[in-house]
Amino acid sequence: MSRRELDAAQIYDPLLRASYEACRELNARHGKTYYLATLLLPPAKRPYVHALYGFARYADDIVDDINSNRSLQQRSDALASLSNRFFSDLARGRSDDNVCRAVIDTVHRWQIPHAHFEAFLNSMSMDLNVSEYQTYDDLYTYVYGSAAVIGLQMVPILEPSSPKALSSATDLGVAFQLANFVRDVGEDLQRGRVYLPMQEVESFGLTRADLERRVVDDRLRHLLDHQIARVRMLAARARQGIDLLHPTSRPCIEAARVLYCGIVDEVERIDYDVFAKRATVPMRRRLSVALPAWRRAMHERRRAA
Numbered sequence: 001m002s003r004r005e006l007d008a009a010q011i012y013d014p015l016l017r018a019s020y021e022a023c024r025e026l027n028a029r030h031g032k033t034y035y036l037a038t039l040l041l042p043p044a045k046r047p048y049v050h051a052l053y054g055f056a057r058y059a060d061d062i063v064d065d066i067n068s069n070r071s072l073q074q075r076s077d078a079l080a081s082l083s084n085r086f087f088s089d090l091a092r093g094r095s096d097d098n099v100c101r102a103v104i105d106t107v108h109r110w111q112i113p114h115a116h117f118e119a120f121l122n123s124m125s126m127d128l129n130v131s132e133y134q135t136y137d138d139l140y141t142y143v144y145g146s147a148a149v150i151g152l153q154m155v156p157i158l159e160p161s162s163p164k165a166l167s168s169a170t171d172l173g174v175a176f177q178l179a180n181f182v183r184d185v186g187e188d189l190q191r192g193r194v195y196l197p198m199q200e201v202e203s204f205g206l207t208r209a210d211l212e213r214r215v216v217d218d219r220l221r222h223l224l225d226h227q228i229a230r231v232r233m234l235a236a237r238a239r240q241g242i243d244l245l246h247p248t249s250r251p252c253i254e255a256a257r258v259l260y261c262g263i264v265d266e267v268e269r270i271d272y273d274v275f276a277k278r279a280t281v282p283m284r285r286r287l288s289v290a291l292p293a294w295r296r297a298m299h300e301r302r303r304a305a
């Protein structure tokens with residue numbers, strides 16, 4: 001499958017093909033829902049999306065490498081090294097790094113603004129230094145760089161008909177990340193982080209110490225329900241921008257929107273017990289979304305051809 005995608009994207013250099021394949025493997029291993037949605041894109045577009053996801057995972061693995069013996073300072077140094085190397089490679093137009101090689105190629109082919117990568121790496125640095133956010137605006141600064149810019153990086157590849165698609169991509173990226181935060185409250189606490197605005201936590205009668213006790217009560221349910229409402233509002237607002245994308249791109253993004261934001265439905269289904277259980281979208285739900293989306297994707301590809 002990857003060979004067909006690379007040929008369709010007219011990527012023939014052996015080193016470059018190996019780099020794109022490494023990014024595809026990162027996507028397949030770590031981003032199962034994203035990867036499933038990516039398969040709905042035309043083959044010629046998939047390698048570039050894999051490259052962008054691969055870079056995000058590459059940096060995230062440095063930040064969250066808490067199971068190794070590397071200290072916080074060592075992880076910070078490793079992230080700074082990646083950042084310096086990446087922007088130097090961007091300037092010269094090529095990279096010797098097996099992941100960054102494909103990313104640099106993607107950025108230049110699709111003229112993706114470098115500022116999106118600056119914002120992303122800044123948010124990755126925040127993960128090493130910030131353990132909680134007081135307000136939603138504070139959290140949004142982090143989320144913009146950690147998630148919204150991933151959507152903005154993808155927009156050129158998805159070939160929008162209007163710049164208005166950028167605001168929808170921002171909303172969708174934020175919705176995805178906030179859905180993650182709702183699901184991963186317990187896991188994030190293990191990493192020493194809280195990604196729920198502390199003002200909102202306190203407004204529901206909770207403290208960080210309460211969260212760390214990992215008790216599910218009505219206060220927590222109401223707090224998470226408030227976060228879920230925000231995810232759904234952003235997902236609904238982002239829906240309008242999907243129609244501004246190229247017709248062959250729409251089934252992929254709509255399927256990703258439904259499936260990834262559907263995580264919050266599963267949080268409700270497990271009665272908000274985000275400490276003892278991991279909310280996942282069941283396979284039957286994934287198939288019920290993916291199969292009709294696949295039919296629409298094939299129809300649009302035939303029309304485009």
